[in-house]
Amino acid sequence: MIISESFEHEEVVGFKFGYQPIGKPRLFSHIYFVDGLLIDTGQSNVRSTITSKVKELSVEQIFITHHHEDHTGNIAEIKELHGCNAYASERCCQMMKDPPKLSFAQKIAWGDRASQSDLIPKYDTVETNNFSFNIIPIPGHAPDMVALYEPNRQWLFSADLYINSYIDYFLADESIADQI
Ligand SMILES: [Zn+2]
Incomplete structure (x- = not known):
């Protein structure tokens, strides 16, 4: 089953996508669109749903928050759709040239993702027509994950950063010390 929802906050449009081979999805990806900027591209196993939503947006640039497959699954397809560039942190650009192999479970949950050799590094800010992040x-x-913060509007796009007093799931390659 595929779940696709959207929501709005001020000038920001958010999209939520979930996929589960059998039954209701339990894991979701989110992508955001604001002022021509698309933040992340979702997972490849709901590609046709994501590209049909993104096709309706005036995407001028893409920013990738980190290399994980639920954020990088449709970069080439969306770039092609809108004829735009995709940007990321320098570390993310390096990692995406030869990204870590996915486990069978990751491929089932999110789908595979291709390497990307043409991501362009951004260092301090991402500019749109009306905002600066x-x-x-x-x-x-x-290790490559970054947040985007718009100080005038106080919008924070925090990718997969989630800090709680009790964490249910923690990946083997995550670092709680770095996260804190
Ligand atoms: Zn992640």
């Missing part, structure tokens, strides 16, 4: 490194969940 500060790039803030937030390692721990992934």
Whole structure:
């Protein structure tokens, strides 16, 4: 089953996508669109659903928060759709040239993802026509992960950063110390 939902907050549109081979999805990816900027591209196993939603948006640039497959599954397809560039942190650009192999479970949950050799590094800010987003490194969940923060509007796009007093799931390659 595929689940696709959207929601709005001020000028930001958010999309939530879930996929489960049998039964209701329990894991979801999120992508965001604001002022021509698409933040992340979702997982490849709901590609046709994601590209049909993204096709309706005026995407001028893509920013990837980190290399995980539920954020990088449709980069080439969306770039092609809109004829735009895709940007990421320098570390993410390096990692995506030869990304870590996915486990069978990851491929079932999210789908495979291709390497990307043409991501363009951004260092301090991502500019759109009306907004400027500060790039803030937030390692721990992934070494290349960054957040985007728009200080005037106080919007924080925090990728997969999630800090709680009790964490149910923690990946083998995550670092709680870095995350804190
Ligand atoms: Zn992640």
